[in-house]
Amino acid sequence: MATPAAPAGGARSGAGPEWGGFEENIQGGGSAVIDMENMDDTSGSSFEDMGELHQRLREEEVDAEAAVAEEEDGEFLGMKGFKGQLSRQVADQMWQAGKRQASRAFSLYANIDILRPYFDVEPAQVRSRLLESMIPIKMVNFPQKIAGELYGPLMLVFTLVAILLHGMKTSDTIIREGTLMGTAIGTCFGYWLGVSSFIYFLAYLCNAQITMLQMLALLGPHESSSSLSDFPLGRSVSQGYGLFGHCIVLFITYNIHLHALFFLFWLLVGGLSTLRMVAVLVSRTVGPTQRLLLCGTLAALHMVFLLYLHFAYHKVVEGILDTLEGPNIPPMQRVPRDIPAVLPAARLSATVLNATAKAVAVTLQSH
Amino acid sequence: MAKAAESSGDPGTTSPRPLMRDLKAVGKKFMHVLYPRKSNTLLRDWDLWGPLILCVTLALMLQRSSVDSEKDGGPQFAEVFVIVWFGAVTITLNSKLLGGNISFFQSLCVLGYCILPLTVAMLVCRLVLLAEPGPINFMVRLFVVIVMFAWSIVASTAFLADSQPPNRKALAIYPVFLFYFVISWMILTFTPQ
Numbered sequence: 250m251a252t253p254a255a256p257a258g259g260a261r262s263g264a265g266p267e268w269g270g271f272e273e274n275i276q277g278g279g280s281a282v283i284d285m286e287n288m289d290d291t292s293g294s295s296f297e298d299m300g301e302l303h304q305r306l307r308e309e310e311v312d313a314e315a316a317v318a319e320e321e322d323g324e325f326l327g328m329k330g331f332k333g334q335l336s337r338q339v340a341d342q343m344w345q346a347g348k349r350q351a352s353r354a355f356s357l358y359a360n361i362d363i364l365r366p367y368f369d370v371e372p373a374q375v376r377s378r379l380l381e382s383m384i385p386i387k388m389v390n391f392p393q394k395i396a397g398e399l400y401g402p403l404m405l406v407f408t409l410v411a412i413l414l415h416g417m418k419t420s421d422t423i424i425r426e427g428t429l430m431g432t433a434i435g436t437c438f439g440y441w442l443g444v445s446s447f448i449y450f451l452a453y454l455c456n457a458q459i460t461m462l463q464m465l466a467l468l469g470p471h472e473s474s475s476s477l478s479d480f481p482l483g484r485s486v487s488q489g490y491g492l493f494g495h496c497i498v499l500f501i502t503y504n505i506h507l508h509a510l511f512f513l514f515w516l517l518v519g520g521l522s523t524l525r526m527v528a529v530l531v532s533r534t535v536g537p538t539q540r541l542l543l544c545g546t547l548a549a550l551h552m553v554f555l556l557y558l559h560f561a562y563h564k565v566v567e568g569i570l571d572t573l574e575g576p577n578i579p580p581m582q583r584v585p586r587d588i589p590a591v592l593p594a595a596r597l598s599a600t601v602l603n604a605t606a607k608a609v610a611v612t613l614q615s616h
Numbered sequence: 617m618a619k620a621a622e623s624s625g626d627p628g629t630t631s632p633r634p635l636m637r638d639l640k641a642v643g644k645k646f647m648h649v650l651y652p653r654k655s656n657t658l659l660r661d662w663d664l665w666g667p668l669i670l671c672v673t674l675a676l677m678l679q680r681s682s683v684d685s686e687k688d689g690g691p692q693f694a695e696v697f698v699i700v701w702f703g704a705v706t707i708t709l710n711s712k713l714l715g716g717n718i719s720f721f722q723s724l725c726v727l728g729y730c731i732l733p734l735t736v737a738m739l740v741c742r743l744v745l746l747a748e749p750g751p752i753n754f755m756v757r758l759f760v761v762i763v764m765f766a767w768s769i770v771a772s773t774a775f776l777a778d779s780q781p782p783n784r785k786a787l788a789i790y791p792v793f794l795f796y797f798v799i800s801w802m803i804l805t806f807t808p809q
Binding site for chain 1 (some may be wrong): 695698699706710713714715719783784786790791796797798801
């Protein structure tokens with residue numbers, strides 16, 4: 250690039266990148282690129298305007314400079330300032346090239362139009378799919394259609410995160426290495442994406458007719474219609490709408506702390522949505538072994554996740570959590586201490602229990 | 617913001633005091649949030665100074681004292697920041713994908729400015745927490761936070777709803793509801809140790 254021929258080539262292509270940049274922007278005007286550089290934006294912020302004006306002026310300067318440099322090409326030996334101009338020219342060209350590449354990469358990756366078809370839903374559709382996700386279907390003989398949308402599952406995952414936060418705060422869960430929010434988001438998204446990928450992999454092994462996108466959406470909502478459908482892009486996790494059951498159960502049981510109630514809801518609501526997902530999967534798989542493997546795994550993971558969410562983030566065993574909380578114990582709580590010689594019999598048993606719990610907690614902590 | 621234009625010697629700007637002008641613009645937008653009417657000011661002249669100020673204020677006020685530093689002190693500031701900004705980005709992406717015709721930064725601007733009622737709620741809660749704790753204390757805080765939460769949602773709806781196709785407004789508003797719910801929850805459950 251540091252040859253005397255460079256300014257000539259650069260001048261000719263100097264006009265190119267500028268107009269090429271315009272072209273790219275105009276072509277991409279119809280798509281919904283995240284429009285950080287969008288010039289037909291309706292915003293009238295002075296900063297943006299001045300920035301663009303400044304940019305255009307600078308580009309014209311570079312152009313003018315390139316033309317001047319080309320004229321002075323012949324006086325290479327005599328001009329002392331030519332080296333400065335050359336280096337400036339080179340720097341400007343590199344800047345142009347880098348900018349071009351960056352904007353191309355940006356418009357490639359920030360083009361959210363890829364996801365647009367998956368958000369094409371109406372509120373009525375979302376509502377009906379939510380309700381249908383709790384109804385197990387009977388037609389397992391031909392493949393059930395799974396709606397490939399991502400709005401419902403995504404919103405359900407966020408709702409689950411909000412409910413988890415609520416549950417964690419009310420039960421004063423102390424998270425040591427990290428934050429409550431991070432934990433909640435990590436758990437929910439991890440479950441959604443992780444379990445979906447795993448089940449998709451299993452489905453691939455068992456030759457089930459389901460794509461990743463459908464899997465993502467199934468773990469979410471799924472609608473039963475009797476037409477075959479194939480989604481060209483990826484497999485959506487249909488785990489999303491399956492989380493609707495989880496949201497309901499957790500929302501109720503984080504507020505009413507009855508274990509019997511939780512187990513009832515766990516079986517009922519969790520069971521219903523699991524049955525629904527299983528039915529859809531069964532309709533799309535052939536062979537009894539494969540069906541058993543796939544659906545058994547999904548059912549187990551789904552139900553166990555609900556159990557985990559309830560018990561991991563909720564105060565269940567008071568003794569263990571008391572010891573983990575350390576010095577912050579409110580005065581009325583029973584605290585395991587050394588068992589003094591004179592102690593009423595009732596408190597003795599309680600203290601022994603707490604001491605055992607403490608020992609268990611200590612061993613758990615040491616892992 | 618407009619200092620870049622000034623330093624380049626551009627004849628485009630004639631304002632002698634760009635800082636005062638920007639502050640006035642931010643203040644005007646605060647007023648628009650406090651008295652939400654259907655107007656285009658927030659959308660037309662978007663800027664991100666207001667959201668930044670509000671976010672930093674909120675994050676600072678949500679800091680716990682460092683007495684029990686092993687528990688929550690460190691990540692608190694970053695947590696609030698990340699929640700606010702990633703929440704706003706997610707809502708914006710969602711509303712764009714649903715077919716809204718609002719620009720990325722306009723949406724960020726609106727969502728950020730509508731945190732103002734919740735910041736006011738945080739201030740009030742802090743003051744209320746100086747009194748002695750008890751159920752009345754909690755009820756007062758709960759009431760204030762709920763009112764401000766509703767105010768935030770009404771304000772952001774007034775600005776954002778017009779940019780959505782009419783039958784999908786509910787789909788676009790729901791994540792806004794979740795977003796402000798999470799922030800309200802953080803404010804309500806804040807107790808300075």
